[in-house]
Amino acid sequence: MTPWWIILGGLAFALAGGYIVRSGLRLRGVPDRTGWLRVPGEITEWRTGQRIGPPDGTDVRTHPRYPVVRYQLPDGSLNVFVNRTTMDTGLYLTGGRVEVLVDPQDPRRAELSTTGRDQRLISWGHLGLGAVFVVLGLLVCAGGVVWLLVTS
Numbered sequence: 001m002t003p004w005w006i007i008l009g010g011l012a013f014a015l016a017g018g019y020i021v022r023s024g025l026r027l028r029g030v031p032d033r034t035g036w037l038r039v040p041g042e043i044t045e046w047r048t049g050q051r052i053g054p055p056d057g058t059d060v061r062t063h064p065r066y067p068v069v070r071y072q073l074p075d076g077s078l079n080v081f082v083n084r085t086t087m088d089t090g091l092y093l094t095g096g097r098v099e100v101l102v103d104p105q106d107p108r109r110a111e112l113s114t115t116g117r118d119q120r121l122i123s124w125g126h127l128g129l130g131a132v133f134v135v136l137g138l139l140v141c142a143g144g145v146v147w148l149l150v151t152s
Helices: 003-027 115-151
Strands: 037-048 065-072 078-082 097-102 110-112
Touching (some): 003 115, 065 097
Antiparallel strands (some): 037 065, 065 078, 097 110
């Protein structure tokens, strides 16, 4: 293998890491929920995301499952929403009690109280993994350059 292929491979690895870091930065925009009401809720079911694969049904993989949560509005009526982040079905069982954040300006807007934390955790995971890819890619590039200089 020539040093040029090593340098190009390192650059590709670093670029992939940059893409992962960029996706982590996009996920960091967790909205501020200060002032939202905390009310009890219950997970009523799990909704599977959009199916992946051809329409003939030969591929049955699906996106993650999202919890459907029921909670009581301040006026006493019940509301239901599908949480925007997926959760571990073993951690949040159907019928399980959860804490819901409700927008006091529009009580129909709600999310699980752990949604922001989960989104931040995923963001930091992307940033960390992407940084590792970038550093390793740059180290491989540097090794290829050194090899090129030594063998020339």
